[in-house]
Amino acid sequence: MRWQAIRALMRKDLRLFFRNRFFAFITVLSLGAFIGIYFALPPTLDETLSMGVYPPGATVEGLRSLIQAEEAEGQALDLHIFESDAALRQAVLDDDVMAGLVLPEDLQAALMAGEGPTVGLYMRADAPAEMRDMMVGLVEGLSLVLSGRPLEIEVRAETLGPDLAGDPIPHRDRMRPLFAVMILMMEVFGLSSLLSEELVTGTLRALVTTPLRMGELFLAKGLTSVFMALSQALIVMWALGALGQQPLIILVALLLGSILVTGIGFLLAASGRDMLSVTGLATLALLILSIPPLGVLFPGLFTAWVRAIPSHYLAVAIHQAANLGAGWAQVWQPLLILLGFNIVIVGAGVVVLKRRFA
Numbered sequence: 001m002r003w004q005a006i007r008a009l010m011r012k013d014l015r016l017f018f019r020n021r022f023f024a025f026i027t028v029l030s031l032g033a034f035i036g037i038y039f040a041l042p043p044t045l046d047e048t049l050s051m052g053v054y055p056p057g058a059t060v061e062g063l064r065s066l067i068q069a070e071e072a073e074g075q076a077l078d079l080h081i082f083e084s085d086a087a088l089r090q091a092v093l094d095d096d097v098m099a100g101l102v103l104p105e106d107l108q109a110a111l112m113a114g115e116g117p118t119v120g121l122y123m124r125a126d127a128p129a130e131m132r133d134m135m136v137g138l139v140e141g142l143s144l145v146l147s148g149r150p151l152e153i154e155v156r157a158e159t160l161g162p163d164l165a166g167d168p169i170p171h172r173d174r175m176r177p178l179f180a181v182m183i184l185m186m187e188v189f190g191l192s193s194l195l196s197e198e199l200v201t202g203t204l205r206a207l208v209t210t211p212l213r214m215g216e217l218f219l220a221k222g223l224t225s226v227f228m229a230l231s232q233a234l235i236v237m238w239a240l241g242a243l244g245q246q247p248l249i250i251l252v253a254l255l256l257g258s259i260l261v262t263g264i265g266f267l268l269a270a271s272g273r274d275m276l277s278v279t280g281l282a283t284l285a286l287l288i289l290s291i292p293p294l295g296v297l298f299p300g301l302f303t304a305w306v307r308a309i310p311s312h313y314l315a316v317a318i319h320q321a322a323n324l325g326a327g328w329a330q331v332w333q334p335l336l337i338l339l340g341f342n343i344v345i346v347g348a349g350v351v352v353l354k355r356r357f358a
Helices: 003-019 021-040 058-072 085-093 107-112 129-147 176-201 203-208 214-239 247-271 275-289 291-297 304-308 311-324 328-357
Strands: 049-054 077-081 099-102 120-123
Touching: 003 021, 003 176, 003 214, 021 176, 021 214, 049 085, 085 099, 085 120, 176 214, 176 247, 176 275, 176 291, 176 311, 214 247, 214 328, 247 275, 247 311, 247 328, 275 291, 291 304, 291 311, 304 311, 311 328
Parallel strands: 049 077, 049 099
Antiparallel strands: 099 120
8 A cells, every 4th residue: 555645645635625615615614604503502491481370369379389399409480470361371372471370269278178179271282292291290289289288109210311300401512413414514515526526527537547556546535535524523523512521432423424424425426427416416415414413403303214324323422422421331332333334335435436437
């Protein structure tokens, strides 16, 4: 393996990349845009739940004491008292409060008498089901406070996995895997377009007629792509604070991601007929690979089929390491699966590109 020839070819490709004003501009714009979007988003989550109540009275005072107990446990509730049922209903419709409770005047007396009074609950149609469950639990707690009859039940709670109740992950931190995948995919546009142009103009065919071996050619192209993708991804992850914990895991994940996009670039360059078609295929690949990171941003959005997309394992590793502080014991499996995808995709890209020379 002649490393001097490989380094010369890498320097040539780097010069061509930065001479292309379009790709150079897109690279700088992407770096600035991802970092800017991250810092434009709020660094914390506002989990205060606003609730309206009608009518005021002794029942509301009991509800206030219950809410104070909830806030002491970390659940912030903002209580608003309304003077009429209609005003409470309108406030819920206008999204001024997330939910509304209509408490009967004789609630405490009915509870003391052992009766089952009816409590009204107003919620918007688009409110999550968890909100309804929380309101029902709050009313049940209120009945215990007012009746003075606590249930003889001992609850033993056990948290499985990381407990995020007191330290929720902000949305901007959940977007780190998405930013990582998108900045890595920016290199696919550059690599696939460069290879496609060299295939059309015959530059690659001329290179293989020189003493340069085919393996050295692919190695030089691959190393250039990995260097460009990895360096940009590291800059973004550093700026987004993702390297603050488990930096080695993040580095390995980004390296595997850089190899992944390099293999995809090989496949797209061999599949497209010209630069325009390659750009279209690269855009489609970007959209597909961006799906799994959206599952990190919106948990439960996708089902198990998303595991067929290799970027799923990259997103999982970055999310667990950067946001949850997971170690090698938690991320080795997704990293190993990602490595398997890399072997298949890079191998297929090299084989298809060789056939283009025939």
